[in-house]
Amino acid sequence: MTLTVHEAAAIEQAATPQLVLDTVRDALIAHAHGRTTVPPPLHLQFPDADGDCHVKAGWIADAPDFIVKIATGFYRNPAQGLPANHGLVCVTDARTGQVRAVLDDRGLLTTWRTAAAGALVTHAMARPGASLLAVFGTGEQARLQVEWLAKLRRISTVLVHGRSRDGVRKLCEKFAASGLRARPTRAEEAAGADMVVTTTPAPAPVLYAAHVRDGAHVTGIGTDMPHKNELPPALFGRAALIATDDHDQCLHHGDFGHAVRAATVTATGDTPVGFLLEKPVERPDDAVTVADLTGVGAVDAALASAVLRELTRRQS
Amino acid sequence: MTLTVHEAAAIEQAATPQLVLDTVRDALIAHAHGRTTVPPPLHLQFPDADGDCHVKAGWIADAPDFIVKIATGFYRNPAQGLPANHGLVCVTDARTGQVRAVLDDRGLLTTWRTAAAGALVTHAMARPGASLLAVFGTGEQARLQVEWLAKLRRISTVLVHGRSRDGVRKLCEKFAASGLRARPTRAEEAAGADMVVTTTPAPAPVLYAAHVRDGAHVTGIGTDMPHKNELPPALFGRAALIATDDHDQCLHHGDFGHAVRAATVTATGDTPVGFLLEKPVERPDDAVTVADLTGVGAVDAALASAVLRELTRRQS
Numbered sequence: 197m198t199l200t201v202h203e204a205a206a207i208e209q210a211a212t213p214q215l216v217l218d219t220v221r222d223a224l225i226a227h228a229h230g231r232t233t234v235p236p237p238l239h240l241q242f243p244d245a246d247g248d249c250h251v252k253a254g255w256i257a258d259a260p261d262f263i264v265k266i267a268t269g270f271y272r273n274p275a276q277g278l279p280a281n282h283g284l285v286c287v288t289d290a291r292t293g294q295v296r297a298v299l300d301d302r303g304l305l306t307t308w309r310t311a312a313a314g315a316l317v318t319h320a321m322a323r324p325g326a327s328l329l330a331v332f333g334t335g336e337q338a339r340l341q342v343e344w345l346a347k348l349r350r351i352s353t354v355l356v357h358g359r360s361r362d363g364v365r366k367l368c369e370k371f372a373a374s375g376l377r378a379r380p381t382r383a384e385e386a387a388g389a390d391m392v393v394t395t396t397p398a399p400a401p402v403l404y405a406a407h408v409r410d411g412a413h414v415t416g417i418g419t420d421m422p423h424k425n426e427l428p429p430a431l432f433g434r435a436a437l438i439a440t441d442d443h444d445q446c447l448h449h450g451d452f453g454h455a456v457r458a459a460t461v462t463a464t465g466d467t468p469v470g471f472l473l474e475k476p477v478e479r480p481d482d483a484v485t486v487a488d489l490t491g492v493g494a495v496d497a498a499l500a501s502a503v504l505r506e507l508t509r510r511q512s
Numbered sequence: 513m514t515l516t517v518h519e520a521a522a523i524e525q526a527a528t529p530q531l532v533l534d535t536v537r538d539a540l541i542a543h544a545h546g547r548t549t550v551p552p553p554l555h556l557q558f559p560d561a562d563g564d565c566h567v568k569a570g571w572i573a574d575a576p577d578f579i580v581k582i583a584t585g586f587y588r589n590p591a592q593g594l595p596a597n598h599g600l601v602c603v604t605d606a607r608t609g610q611v612r613a614v615l616d617d618r619g620l621l622t623t624w625r626t627a628a629a630g631a632l633v634t635h636a637m638a639r640p641g642a643s644l645l646a647v648f649g650t651g652e653q654a655r656l657q658v659e660w661l662a663k664l665r666r667i668s669t670v671l672v673h674g675r676s677r678d679g680v681r682k683l684c685e686k687f688a689a690s691g692l693r694a695r696p697t698r699a700e701e702a703a704g705a706d707m708v709v710t711t712t713p714a715p716a717p718v719l720y721a722a723h724v725r726d727g728a729h730v731t732g733i734g735t736d737m738p739h740k741n742e743l744p745p746a747l748f749g750r751a752a753l754i755a756t757d758d759h760d761q762c763l764h765h766g767d768f769g770h771a772v773r774a775a776t777v778t779a780t781g782d783t784p785v786g787f788l789l790e791k792p793v794e795r796p797d798d799a800v801t802v803a804d805l806t807g808v809g810a811v812d813a814a815l816a817s818a819v820l821r822e823l824t825r826r827q828s
Contacts, residue, residue: 199600199616201515238554240569240578245607251567251580253556262556264567264582266602268609282609284515286582286600291561293584293598298614300515 200297202507207301210506211308213347216499220312221473223256223498224441228470231257232494234442239421246271248421254493255290261504262290263497267306281307285500297504309499310337310491313441313469314417315344317487318391320472321439321479322413326390327352330381332402332426333395334363337417339370341393346376354378357386358396383407394418394426405430410482417489419451427451427486433460436483440466445490452488516613518823523617526822527624529663532815536628537789539572539814540757544786547573548810550758555737562587564737570809571606577820578606579813583622597623601816613820625815626653626807629757629785630733631660633803634707636788637755637795638729642706643668646697648718648742649711650679653733655686657709662692670694673702674712699723710734710742721746726798733805735767743767743802749776752799756782761806768804 226232238251247270255262267283274280281303287296299305318341329351331338342354354371356378358364364380371378386392387407392414394402405428408414416427432438432455440446443466447453456463469487479485542548554567563586571578583599590596599619603612615621634657645667647654658670670687672694674680680696687694702708703723708730710718721744724730732743748754748771756762759782763769772779785803795801 198519199517199614201517201614203514233556235554235556236552238551238567238569238580240549240551240571242571242578242606242609245609247607247609249569249578249580249604249609251554251569253554253565253567255556255558262558262565264554264565264580266580266604266611268604268611270607270609273608276608278608278610282604282611284602284611284614288565288582288584288598290558291563291586292589292592292594293558293561293563293565293586294594295582295584295598295600295616298515298517298600300611 199295202297202299204300204302204304206507207299207503208304210510211305211503215502215506216308216312217316219499219502220309220495221316223495224313224470224492225473226256226470227442227492227494228468233257234493237493252493252496254495254497256494256498259497259501260290261287261296261497261501263287263500265306265493265496267303285496287500287504299500299503305499305503306496307336307340309495310417311340311344313489313495314341314393314415315348316473317439317469317489318345318393318413318415319348320477321437321485321487322391323411323481326413328390330355330357330386330389330392331395332357332386333418334358334360334367335395337395338367341395341417342371342376343374351376355381355386355389357381357383396426397424398426399423400425401428402426404428405434408484410484413485415487415489416451420449420490422449425451425454427488429455429458429460432486434484435486437479437485438466439469439472439487441469441489442492443468446488450488450490515611518613518615520616520618520620522823523615523620523819526826527621527819531818531822532624532628533632535815535818536625536811537632539811540629540786540808541789542572542786543758543808543810544784549573550809553809568809568812570811570813572810572814575813575817576606577603577612577813577817579603579816581622581809581812583619601812603816603820615816615819621815621819622812623652623656625811626733627656627660629805629811630657630709630731631664632789633755633785633805634661634709634729634731635664636793637753637801637803638707639727639795639797642729644706646671646673646702646705646708647711648673648702649734650674650676650683651711653711654683657711657733658687658692659690667692671697671702671705673697673699712742713740714742715739716741717744718742720744721750724800726800729801731803731805732767735804736765736806738765741767741770743804745771745774745776748802750800751802753795753801754782755785755788755803757785757805758808759784762804766804766806
């Protein structure tokens, strides 16, 4: 029997925004309730090539499949005309261990589940009326976090902050092209928005806690290795509600872990984001809330499984 | 660009015994010298299906590729007419992170590298004149450990011990068919051979240290999870030379770890097998020697890389 490989173009068509949002939401809820198996991820680093490889596995309890996902980031690739990110997902039968299919998605599903998780959590935790959004970073996730959040609520203006002036300008143009009002801004003003999303690989915080206003919500999605840190520990100290997508991962290599080690919060000070997606979040209007997302293998599992089901349905 | 998938039949042809033995030997030597990157493996367990999944990654320093390998073992599969083991290897460019190819080997390369590593180490550590070989277990590795060792030295007789009488009889028939003299035996006699290889998933030692004779060598290859344990701690206590394929792994989930926790040896009492493959091992004729092999991701990397090179050469 030949290995079934699904290519990126077909996966892109099958993974509709509705399918991605529904699946990611359900998987984060299942994960919050402990109905998932997510071993610690495996990391490889290639310092000479400025590259890394993350391998994640995940299983939603009683699901017919589990997945193993390989994702690489080689940050000098764009200079050679190659994409920085690459990867694939192996979907394996959880009753027989036989590999059912390889989704040769080139990292697409990771990109989309990250966008969907960020949008779902930001939407759930921000004040219902909040509409001024700021994004730190100018890469693909900066664009997607905004575009996916715009699927869930009205965005009045997008404030864009990044180190590259050119990157900021281009991202504002992209937002304008998709009908969103956007403008470049300084870090201080960006940090003062109603909703703030950080999407950078920064090794030190990209904003000051003092610049975040009462009533704001901040979602950090860039910190995925122990040496990265986007959100300042002091911000966690100020927060009335802290959500993490995976307690252990966020403690080990998320912004939450930096805050715990800086002793601005205790290691038990977080709530699983899945609980906040089940019903409307109760938050005082003047509270600061923070979400730290590191990416959960169980979400990858649920999404790959759902996409494979959809691909198989379309073929039959 | 479509993902390149190489199928098992082509891989089987490309992976000649000479290529496998040379590559495994070189990789174990490189690993002993610290010229490899091997992150801790990732494990998933599926108790309801009596299954598990191991994901290993590895890189030989400066090699053009690294690999991520998925290997599953679902032990009720044979009853349904499916192989117990399955798996594939993703070979990825170490300079760009792009997946170069998937080797859909169904676990073949893992099986062969395990056989080759066991044979190389047993041959290197056993007395030069030793020819009486015993094997514990009746599975595929029991057969292969013997057949691959027979490629390296003369075997006078193979003593086969296993729990299944039928399994023992069939394995002896297979050995006879490949020209090896073999017979069933009790555990005590098997443990007294010149060379003993254990290939079981046993949760408790399969032999008594007191039954192992002075001058014998014992290689354990079955213990690959913390709850498994083939070789008794007392055997390590008796050994003049203990070799491990990966110190940390053997400490964590090999027989060596059980011995260290039982305090029959210290945690620094092992030598990397790679050092013993570089030049003839100096051992007193009456010493007992032991090797604990858990399987090293760097060996998988080297072998997959060598096989992919051979496949590419044959295609061009």
